[in-house]
Amino acid sequence: MTTHQLPRSDDQLRVVALEVADDLGDVATVRAWADRLLADLPDDRRRVAVWVAEELVTNALLHGEPPRQVRLLRRPGWLCVEVDDGCLDTACVRRSGGGGLRAVAAVSVTWGQWQRSTGKTVWAEIVTPV
Template sequence: MPLRADADLAEPARVRAWARAKLPDLAEEELADTILVLDELVSNALRHGKPPRRVRLVWLPGRLLVEVDDSAPTPAVPRPPTDDGGRGLALIDACASAWGQDLRDDGKTVWAELAKTQSVSERV
């Protein structure tokens, strides 16, 4: 079952802790990239999306898919960096092998795919 993320100021920390618990066998560098991508996707959903919000980690052969759902139909769009933000999708693009979004009538899923070189004994 995916972890449900709510618009709580402490929520990104809770999601990071959840992900670390689900990914105990990842090398520290891979875990750091995964947490960074997850944190950016969750922060964007909390800042720009609408409830309900959900996050999933999905294992595929040789890669991990990070998915964040929200009910805002507005697509995620990279924007120029400012003092108020605009760096999140650029960070995701730098860390992930691919990222994108699936738009629906009831919202969207923004996802990022990360290559994983290490096998993981516990699947999410």
């Protein structure tokens, strides 16, 4: 796994990215990475954000295709977790199974996805303290 920080577009937005290998074992690495980067958040908000990152990465590993990347985008009072994968299929809330996206929707302000010619990005926004 490779991590890198993307250049800031302004002083308010911070973007940090982590490449995710094609291995469910990397979910633990994503968990530790997000937990470390979000250590300044109150425990309840940090736990929610880390769980959302884990869930979106797990979905990308189980249902998506490489390459995969997770990003944390932050500015005061706002956090967005984005996960890219190379699968063109739309992410969907399933009626049965783990219910991951349904749970992500329940703890997020909003969530969604962008389709790209090379795959998709699934994202979730979380309110954080200013």
